[in-house]
Amino acid sequence: xxxxxxxxxxxxxxxxxxxxxxxxxxxxxxxxxxxxxxxxxxxxxxxxxxxxxxxxxxxxxxxxxxxxxxxxxxxxxxxxxxxxxxxxxxxxxxxxxxxxxxxxxxxxxxxxxxxxxxxxxxxxxxxxxxxxxxxxxxxxxxxxxxxxxxxxxxxxxxxxxxxxxxxxxxxxxxxxxxxxxxxxxxxxxxxxxxxxxxxxxxxxxxxxxxxxxxxxxxxxxxxxxxxxxxxxxxxxxxxxxxxxxxxxxxxxxxxxxxxxxxxxxxxxx
Numbered sequence: 001x002x003x004x005x006x007x008x009x010x011x012x013x014x015x016x017x018x019x020x021x022x023x024x025x026x027x028x029x030x031x032x033x034x035x036x037x038x039x040x041x042x043x044x045x046x047x048x049x050x051x052x053x054x055x056x057x058x059x060x061x062x063x064x065x066x067x068x069x070x071x072x073x074x075x076x077x078x079x080x081x082x083x084x085x086x087x088x089x090x091x092x093x094x095x096x097x098x099x100x101x102x103x104x105x106x107x108x109x110x111x112x113x114x115x116x117x118x119x120x121x122x123x124x125x126x127x128x129x130x131x132x133x134x135x136x137x138x139x140x141x142x143x144x145x146x147x148x149x150x151x152x153x154x155x156x157x158x159x160x161x162x163x164x165x166x167x168x169x170x171x172x173x174x175x176x177x178x179x180x181x182x183x184x185x186x187x188x189x190x191x192x193x194x195x196x197x198x199x200x201x202x203x204x205x206x207x208x209x210x211x212x213x214x215x216x217x218x219x220x221x222x223x224x225x226x227x228x229x230x231x232x233x234x235x236x237x238x239x240x241x242x243x244x245x246x247x248x249x250x251x252x253x254x255x256x257x258x259x260x261x262x263x264x265x266x267x268x269x
Contacts, residue, residue, distance in 0.1 A: 030068035035130045040084030128163030151184045158194040170199045217255050225251045
């Protein structure tokens with residue numbers, strides 16, 4: 001029994017010292033990037049493995065942790081190499097392209113892809129936006145055609161958990177895209193979130209008056225409900241804490257209108 005107890009104590013002591021040495025030699029990990037897409041996470045891991053830098057993956061690879069003393073240097077290095085890019089390609093698409101032998105169609109498509117990628121990167125800097133896809137439609141004017149079709153755009157947003165965009169932020173995204181594309185009007189830009197909610201509706205050129213009015217009423221009602229919902233959440237969160245409030249609100253709005261026509265006959269007038 002004495003030998004068994006001595007052996008057990010010795011094993012525990014050896015295990016404790018091994019654990020202590022491992023904790024001392026293991027560097028303190030800090031967050032390098034969060035909410036990464038799979039493409040960006042794969043690129044970052046490849047570069048870290050090539051430099052023999054220890055890393056830790058969390059949340060299914062969306063968060064990457066590295067030694068705390070190397071976070072700033074790695075961020076500068078990754079930014080220099082264009083990582084993370086969010087899965088979008090910007091104007092760097094022309095850096096490695098060979099102008100000789102490139103057709104006009106290829107140049108136009110590359111320019112369109114680059115513009116979409118740059119817009120996605122700009123919109124992604126807005127607080128609460130985790131991912132963006134931008135689709136631009138730039139109609140080409142056919143030869144001997146008098147019809148001049150206007151460009152249009154659609155933006156798909158992936159919001160961070162617990163975040164929502166107000167009306168002013170949605171309008172800001174519309175104006176950012178409109179100001180970056182020639183002849184593009186803000187009213188011809190549709191914005192949708194990753195849940196399929198229509199945040200901004202593009203103006204329809206050919207639509208019946210009743211259908212268009214019903215769509216505008218629905219959009220107004222959704223915006224009214226979202227505004228009241230955020231106001232209630234902000235008010236209650238001051239008492240119970242941020243993130244501890246969930247509000248569901250349904251507004252019943254009367255869009256009825258009354259048109260009154262009067263014909264007054266004054267025999268003395």
